[in-house]
Amino acid sequence: FITTLQFMLVAGLIVVGLLAERKHATLAYLALGITMALPLAAILAYGLYLQLRPALVRQLRRNDPLKQKQALKEILRMPRKQAIHHLVQVLMTPYETPSSDLAHSLAVEGLGLLKAEEAIPILCEALNHPSAMVRAKAAWALSEIGDPSTIPNIIPLLGDGSTVKGERERPVSDYAADALAKLSAKKLVKAFGEAMQGRIGKWTKTQLSGK
Numbered sequence: 001f002i003t004t005l006q007f008m009l010v011a012g013l014i015v016v017g018l019l020a021e022r023k024h025a026t027l028a029y030l031a032l033g034i035t036m037a038l039p040l041a042a043i044l045a046y047g048l049y050l051q052l053r054p055a056l057v058r059q060l061r062r063n064d065p066l067k068q069k070q071a072l073k074e075i076l077r078m079p080r081k082q083a084i085h086h087l088v089q090v091l092m093t094p095y096e097t098p099s100s101d102l103a104h105s106l107a108v109e110g111l112g113l114l115k116a117e118e119a120i121p122i123l124c125e126a127l128n129h130p131s132a133m134v135r136a137k138a139a140w141a142l143s144e145i146g147d148p149s150t151i152p153n154i155i156p157l158l159g160d161g162s163t164v165k166g167e168r169e170r171p172v173s174d175y176a177a178d179a180l181a182k183l184s185a186k187k188l189v190k191a192f193g194e195a196m197q198g199r200i201g202k203w204t205k206t207q208l209s210g211k
Contacts, residue, residue: 057086061093061103072106076113084116091122101131108134112141120145124153132162136175143179151185158189 059071075083090107093100108126111119123145126138139157142150157176163169177189 057089060086060090060106061100063102065102068102068106072110076110080114084111084114084119087111087114087116088119088122091126095130101133104129104131104134105137108137108141112137112144115145117145117147120147120150124150127153127157132160132164132172133166135160135162136164136170136172139172139176139179143182146183148183148185151180151183151188154179154183155188 057071057075059067060075062068075086077083078086087107087110091104091111093103095104104126108123111123120142123138123141126134127142129135129138135157139154142154154176158173158180160172160176162172164172164175180189
């Protein structure tokens with residue numbers, strides 16, 4: 001946005017300079033006025049956009065579980081591209097307090113339900129989120145998208161013993177194991193389990209030896 005404004009200003013000043021050189025004073029003043037007005041109009045429009053962002057996106061950020069869940073349902077009814085854009089926007093909001101957990105978690109859940117391949121990079125980042133709930137949901141969302149290239153990103157969570165609070169309290173590692181199984185990486189899950197228990201199986205030895 002800033003780069004665009006700079007380009008508009010520089011281009012406008014070049015036009016003003018050319019007109020001034022050719023002694024077209026009236027046109028030069030007109031071009032100068034337009035050059036100054038366009039960036040200002042763009043800034044005002046951008047500010048208006050920030051103020052008028054969809055109420056649903058703002059609602060998803062509120063610390064009200066019922067309204068947040070309802071907001072997610074409404075966002076998922078939007079055109080796919082627009083819904084993904086809004087959910088990514090929510091997920092990119094800085095994590096400030098534990099009350100942000102649900103907003104980020106619901107955004108991740110929405111991206112998983114939409115199987116948003118374009119959101120894979122930010123979902124991989126969410127695997128390192130401060131909240132165990134968000135990390136677990138991110139593993140699930142990536143398994144829903146089904147891209148095997150994300151397997152290496154999920155594997156470290158097999159050692160994450162943080163508990164995810166909810167209807168069923170399970171460690172993040174369980175969600176990671178489920179995600180990897182869905183991504184056809186059951187052998188990796190088994191090998192990791194054996195290694196954690198001090199038992200190295202035949203398959204693991206083969207992988208470690210590279211034979």
